[in-house]
Amino acid sequence: MENIVILSGGGIKSAVCAWRYAKDHELTLVHLSFGQAGSSAELNATAELSRELPHAKLIPLVLPHVTSLQHGGEHGASAVGATGVVGTPTHNSDVSTLSPVMLAGIAPMILSVGVQVALRVGASTVVTGITQTAEGGHLGLAPPEPRHDNRREMIHGLAIAFDALLAAKTRVKIETPLMDLSYAEIVQLAVRFDLSLETCWTCCASGLSACNTCQQCKARSQAFTQARAVDPASTVMPAHS
Ligand SMILES: [Zn+2]
Numbered sequence: 001m002e003n004i005v006i007l008s009g010g011g012i013k014s015a016v017c018a019w020r021y022a023k024d025h026e027l028t029l030v031h032l033s034f035g036q037a038g039s040s041a042e043l044n045a046t047a048e049l050s051r052e053l054p055h056a057k058l059i060p061l062v063l064p065h066v067t068s069l070q071h072g073g074e075h076g077a078s079a080v081g082a083t084g085v086v087g088t089p090t091h092n093s094d095v096s097t098l099s100p101v102m103l104a105g106i107a108p109m110i111l112s113v114g115v116q117v118a119l120r121v122g123a124s125t126v127v128t129g130i131t132q133t134a135e136g137g138h139l140g141l142a143p144p145e146p147r148h149d150n151r152r153e154m155i156h157g158l159a160i161a162f163d164a165l166l167a168a169k170t171r172v173k174i175e176t177p178l179m180d181l182s183y184a185e186i187v188q189l190a191v192r193f194d195l196s197l198e199t200c201w202t203c204c205a206s207g208l209s210a211c212n213t214c215q216q217c218k219a220r221s222q223a224f225t226q227a228r229a230v231d232p233a234s235t236v237m238p239a240h241s
Pocket of ligand 1: 214215216217
């Protein structure tokens with residue numbers, strides 16, 4: 001049975017991707033932690049997904065260098081350095097004084113890690129649920145950020161780069177089955193697949209339950225409304241305090 005890598009953030013897109021391939025593939029779910037607030041909840045959701053799938057294993061990876069760059073002085077280089085993971089930064093390389101920021105353009109890095117995992121586990125394909133459609137944008141919500149790193153052109157460019165880097169016998173494909181779908185259309189697929197949507201985590205915040213106020217929570221709610229579906233998680237998501 002062919003093995004493929006699914007890049008999972010614990011959300012609905014990842015779950016739809018996984019179940020699309022679950023029947024006739026072994027799946028390696030990869031969750032990356034790089035300083036995002038909801039990382040623990042994302043990982044828990046991905047672990048739950050891996051238990052539901054018939055042939056799946058989970059590989060959680062931590063990228064402390066990206067956390068350092070993203071969080072600067074708050075949770076970044078100093079904290080990571082104190083654990084000895086990457087060492088204490090030198091005077092000339094200290095990023096601990098930088099302000100926290102959401103890094104742009106990290107999709108190529110995430111895909112690159114996915115390809116490396118594929119090479120390690122003998123997988124032929126890396127699947128990502130990224131979409132070109134700005135979540136919430138088509139629903140009247142302001143898109144959170146321009147997502148130039150999610151565009152089809154970026155995927156094509158990376159595929160060419162990986163082909164050039166890897167020998168033909170170790171070629172790894174990148175597939176983006178949801179690229180041109182709206183969030184509502186993805187929700188409709190999830191309902192059709194009868195997925196456990198209550199365990200899919202999409203909130204940007206940390207905590208035991210979704211905040212219901214962040215852009216991702218609003219976009220999820222709007223997508224379910226447009227898909228004429230009921231979000232099972234909405235009945236168990238108290239307002240964040
Ligand atoms: Zn939220």
